[in-house]
Amino acid sequence: MAEYPYHETLRLQNFTVFKDSAFEFVPGINAIIGENGTGKTHLMKALYAMHRSQSRRNRSIAETLGELFQTSNISEIVRLGKGKHTTAEVSGRYNGVDWAYAIQRGEPKGIATDTGAITAERPIFIPALDMMGHTGGFLQAANEVELDFDLTCTDIVALLGLKNRTENTLVLRDLSDLLGGTIEQDQTNGRFYLVTALGRLPMPLVAEGLRKIATVVQLAQNGWLTPGTTLFWDEPEVNLNPKIMDEVVGAILSLTRQGIQVFLATHSYVILKELDLQTQQTDTIRYFGFQRNEAGITINGTDDFDSLTPNPILEQYNWLYDRELTRSTGRNRKGERVG
Amino acid sequence: MSALAESNIEFDFAEAYRALNYEDLLSGLPGASRNQSNTFWPGIDFHVEDTPGEVIWLEVKSWNPDSIAPKDRGGSRWSFQCKMKSNAFAQEMRGKFLGASSFFAWDNRDLPSNVRFILLFEPPHQMDSALVLTLGQKVKQQLMPPKILPWRNRINVAALTLAEWNLRYPDYPAKKI
Numbered sequence: 001m002a003e004y005p006y007h008e009t010l011r012l013q014n015f016t017v018f019k020d021s022a023f024e025f026v027p028g029i030n031a032i033i034g035e036n037g038t039g040k041t042h043l044m045k046a047l048y049a050m051h052r053s054q055s056r057r058n059r060s061i062a063e064t065l066g067e068l069f070q071t072s073n074i075s076e077i078v079r080l081g082k083g084k085h086t087t088a089e090v091s092g093r094y095n096g097v098d099w100a101y102a103i104q105r106g107e108p109k110g111i112a113t114d115t116g117a118i119t120a121e122r123p124i125f126i127p128a129l130d131m132m133g134h135t136g137g138f139l140q141a142a143n144e145v146e147l148d149f150d151l152t153c154t155d156i157v158a159l160l161g162l163k164n165r166t167e168n169t170l171v172l173r174d175l176s177d178l179l180g181g182t183i184e185q186d187q188t189n190g191r192f193y194l195v196t197a198l199g200r201l202p203m204p205l206v207a208e209g210l211r212k213i214a215t216v217v218q219l220a221q222n223g224w225l226t227p228g229t230t231l232f233w234d235e236p237e238v239n240l241n242p243k244i245m246d247e248v249v250g251a252i253l254s255l256t257r258q259g260i261q262v263f264l265a266t267h268s269y270v271i272l273k274e275l276d277l278q279t280q281q282t283d284t285i286r287y288f289g290f291q292r293n294e295a296g297i298t299i300n301g302t303d304d305f306d307s308l309t310p311n312p313i314l315e316q317y318n319w320l321y322d323r324e325l326t327r328s329t330g331r332n333r334k335g336e337r338v339g
Numbered sequence: 340m341s342a343l344a345e346s347n348i349e350f351d352f353a354e355a356y357r358a359l360n361y362e363d364l365l366s367g368l369p370g371a372s373r374n375q376s377n378t379f380w381p382g383i384d385f386h387v388e389d390t391p392g393e394v395i396w397l398e399v400k401s402w403n404p405d406s407i408a409p410k411d412r413g414g415s416r417w418s419f420q421c422k423m424k425s426n427a428f429a430q431e432m433r434g435k436f437l438g439a440s441s442f443f444a445w446d447n448r449d450l451p452s453n454v455r456f457i458l459l460f461e462p463p464h465q466m467d468s469a470l471v472l473t474l475g476q477k478v479k480q481q482l483m484p485p486k487i488l489p490w491r492n493r494i495n496v497a498a499l500t501l502a503e504w505n506l507r508y509p510d511y512p513a514k515k516i
Binding site: 269273306314317318320321324325327328329330331332333334335 | 393457465506
């Protein structure tokens, strides 16, 4: 039994690209791998929608889903295809409590109902798009006009700007060192700055990869990334040089060791290999390989990276390796002379 | 001679146009003696003529952990990769390649029109294709310093495992002995 609450299971039925998929998660890292369009982010949003609406009861599941998927008609979330499905069902278990919600097709904007109430820390979703450099005036604008950003973007900006909630209990030394400075927010304009020995640098002038790291550091500093939180991180590798991936993965593992469940959707071989190399026996990690085929999306979960199939990232490397060897040996994998 | 062995791997070159143990070429030359460190003409393990003018220079590295002293193993899964990426290994590979080339030139043998330098290795740990691919690129960079740029078009470099060798060269099967 894990010390902190975590998402234990999930089932997605007729939800976006998923026909009927069931997942069992681990309290540590849940790494999701798959080609574009196989539903990696949708899985995280399905969980985030429930988790967020339950931990912040001021917004219904229908509103949350609409803002997450940027649609005014949540019927669009119900899976398209043969059979004309009328309902999408999402269910799972969090900290021993069963929960569920359903989305029904209906005019003009669909209907969503939820059951089961969980008690949870507010979840954190770091989108693939960097928001740390765009905090100035963003929330005010989002309140006044309909911005074309989904809820994960407005949520992360809001969380970054929240005042310190508790004393920071997380240790993120490696990431703080990578930044080379401390983070400050100007309360008058909402913008963030990186304060280094050389001066105060506005966040938009900081390299975009480092802004992703600054996001995690700031959330730990202001106490919203705290033991018991669920962290969803969509493509952490975006704009990050592979050279610093060992520190980033080390920090992610450090978070899980301090009681944070992590969901990662990634296309990065370096992240996966770092996870494989840095994981210790006491860590829990599960890899989920998503693949699209005629039956829809098939999923395979395993705790062993080497036995993960499908693994589209490694399949691409196999393809590159095959072509490289065919060129350099003058033979293909059937032993035939080529070129 | 069709069967040639190096480390713990044996090759059957019966189907090759010609296959030689490189050091046999040097027998009788000063500074070169079989089973001793060849300081005079360092070179590859095997010279295999796939067809006339098409040559495979084969270097075999088998990292059987049991045959390596614990102090040299480093006790780390990284030790193999550290060695492969080291300058010492780069210099050793470059020396073998250039030594063999120089010997052929000195001995008035025609340099083959095409050379495929193949590093066949068996790592102590499972390595996926991404790691082998980057390792192969590293070996290639080590063997192709800018100074030998004019030769580039005639030289191919590949790093591959025993399993991959048997797929690519089924006519020259290899096995562990």
